[in-house]
Amino acid sequence: MSNYLYEVQQCLDGIPLKKWVAVLLLFCLLAFFAGLDGRDIEGADEPRIASIAREIVISRNWTVPSLNGTDFLETPPLFYWCTALSIKLFGPSNFSAKFTAACCGTLGVFAIFMLMIVMRFSYFFAFVSALALGSSIQYWGNSRKCMTDIMLAAFIALAMTAFYAVVTSPRLKYRIRWFMLFVIALSAAVMSKALIGLAIPCSALFCWLMIDNVFFQKRINWPAWGALFGGAFLALFPLAIWLISVYHDAGYEAVYTIVWTNNIGRFTGSHAEHMEPFYYYLKYLPLQLQPWTILLVGGLIMHLCNAWKRGPECSRSLFMLCWLLVPLMMLFVASGKRNVYLLPLYGAEAIIAGSFVAAVLGNDKVKVLLSGIIFKKISEVLGWVIVSVAPVFMVITILIGYSRMELSSYLIWAPLIAITSVVLWYCKNNLARRCSIILALAAFLVSIDTYMKPLDNSEESFENIFMAVKGYQSAGTAGNFYLYRPSERVSGAAVFYLGRLVPVLKTPADLVALEKYNNKVLVAAPSRQPGLVPLGKVHKRVGLFRLEHKNNINPTGIQI
Template sequence: MHQRRTGLVLLLFCAALFLIALGNHQLQGSTEPRVAGIAMEMQLDHDWVTPRVNGQPFLEKPPLSLWLDVTAMHLFGPTELAVRLASALAGLGCVMVFYGMLRYLGRSTALALLAALMLATMASFWGNVRQVGEDALLCLGVSLALLSFLRAHLDQRDDSSAWPLFSLGIAIASLSKGLLGLALPGVVIFVYLFIESVQQGRIQPRDWLRPLSWTFLGMLPLLFWLGALYRQQGLAGLHEILWANSVGRFNGSFVDAGHFEPWYYYLGKLPEAFLPWNLLTYLGLWHFRRRVRGDRQLLFFYVWLVAQFLLLTLASSKRMVYLMSLSPAAAVIAAEYGSLWLARWRERRYLRAAQVGVFALALLVYLGVAVKVQPREDREEGFVPLVTQIQQREAQGQSVVLYQPSERLAGAAVFYTRSRLPALDDPSALLSFLRQSPTHVAVMESLSPPAPPLKILDKQVVGKRAYYILGAQAAEALQAASGHS
């Protein structure tokens, strides 16, 4: 009964942390408008195979998060809340799976609860599960796969109930992020089994073959989707998703991918990686360095943290959000080390109250950010004013096109207008379009004001980017001036 009550309290805590005020602000940043727009296009096209941005295939990653976003929009309407819901529920599921698996692995209720609360209140984890995107789903899939593997491996039974959960985790991770969803759990399992083989002085083939066979089973949903994609896009589509956006991002050969950073990028980000529990994580890594040799579970979480960090460091494309899948391992080590300090607390009667106070304060701080701060950021980060102006011009009978739209502009436009706006890529095509009629208008993103013969009708700034509304009057005026001279 005590364990059920503890699990219920954790569930309610995380539900409040991840779901309250989830839809009270506009799509912000670069990822949210893009992903929400792709989901809206998938809903408009009724095409669940090929994701698209402004009508063009977008094959950076598989579409699991998009499928869930479209489903949520069908159920709750095309709102910001709907497209953020999949990430929030994935984060909630990740914390609850994490807590349940730690309990099954023999960790005490107190330790499992502390680790789960630390995971839920990591700033980067909290921020990512409240955004549109696939990273929370990736973290859920990787965590489910690795924790299930550890449980099954320690059980040493071929019929362990954890193996189907392992395959489910692989399916979620690979359908969320493609080959990266296989590499993140795969590198941990490989290094862990290698270390065990060295310690034991022999290789157990069964220990290697079981996760390999269950991995193949977990890959079946991804393979089915790749088959459907091949029917629509041919070998070019498969090359885009499997090579350019997977291998190419890793070795740097896909130059258009962006996010290229030096090898030491993540080292510089360590001070903020697992806030506010990062210091406990790093001190714990040092403190348990000797104990880890005889503790198979602790060794696993060490490998989880270090192996994934090294893999991501080797990759050419780097972003802070990629470290999210390391968060559960960091939370375990932080909780283990924190428990040592809590055990030394002399005034134990105040211990529970202090813990409750710390996490209650964390909840209030995060909800304060969600309720007060994020809506204020709409004034600088929101696309609604720009899209509203586009809609107003269309209502007045003007024809609006996007000129060389970025993914965030195209995504925000299709999400908020519920329609796909025409796009032009060639300067001569833009001038030709503007000269056709005084009612023709273009939206252009530019670092500097467009020069004549284009005329700026209005300007909107979203974040640090300027978007110019261009009208057809500029071309007509230029022609009239030339004829008069």
């Protein structure tokens, strides 16, 4: 082994656990939290979820989630509760709306780091798996969105980690502690997304125990089976308590909607949304865990061979495969399909990719290949390329979209991280250079969400529309404000940005009934209606209008 490779190995082996944790935490803080307020909440889900959380703060009703005064019972309220606490702590903003998701993304990364250590991998390969998860585009992107799916993914990863430790821990007191964590994580997964939070991990664990006990171990591990069924039973208690509270406040129909319509009905297709053919996920599978997909493919092949040949650590390989493939088969069968539903499987993909890296770097032929001076030169050049990606990306983005870019404090994060990365790489110290690569990766990710995506704020965000309403009302040039036939996203954005419930007009007759008032009535509508005069504030899904008094030929008041 050359001096260079030996020095690298000695450097990695000598790093204590607390330093790996510190570096991983630094990456998560930068990649998930830095510039979190740069991109406005957008799309169908974010305004709706942020609105529900803000309405909890406004109404102080923590039992039944509601969207602009209408009960919203698609999912249990854990994510709404956490986001509501964030809004109370930081105030209503894009940052506070996405803070819970960023925390959940960090939790999921550390769950995978912990799982790899429990599986007896070195700290380095545990770090590689956690970093692969945190830097994969889909997982990272959803960790910076106000959506419930990242919370589900994080708690499923934590539940899988805890259960694997329950089965493999040698001492009873450790198994009890891990079992308690398993129950807590599984309960949180259920309270994040209802029964799917129980179905995904428990189906994978059931198949793992069944195949491992029957075909590999040739014996039944009764304590493990007791932990699985006992944990699943206990995990339903928080959901049951919440359903009882909903029944007390909203009645039987609300409970029926939660349990049947939004869980069983969506799976079977009787009440499904986002219905797609069974092969829908096939076109997304090659994109999983980008940019680390090649590692995932290699890991899948390796673990399939290991399980088939009943090689060493076949139980560990089987655990990874069951976590990925069993829930995937369930998602294929389910009627409702979205790409984001694959998010709970990213943890399995990360440990498969990380274990493949461990196997490759542990191969003697690979060690010989990496021992040459050529590898050192290639590493030097590749390192400079990596630390240069973020600055080049930011420059290109500024040149292309400078006319749509707004100066704001969040723009400083990516350049600051990138500069630090370049300085550390220039130090030519092994440890400093490894930190430099991690910072360069974080700088690139942050630059995407603070330089590129905010360019679409003017087109995707509803903030300008409803901030204009606030401005008109504060200036006294507008009175009451109404929503005309709003979609859920428009209704949610109105509540989130205005901080109050907004009355809804459902028919043209409702508009006509308002004509008796003066010209200070404002209406947000998907398109221009008779009697509405546009005010110039237009979103692709909604426009802002003034209701024109039918007897006022030369109206005054709001200037168009």
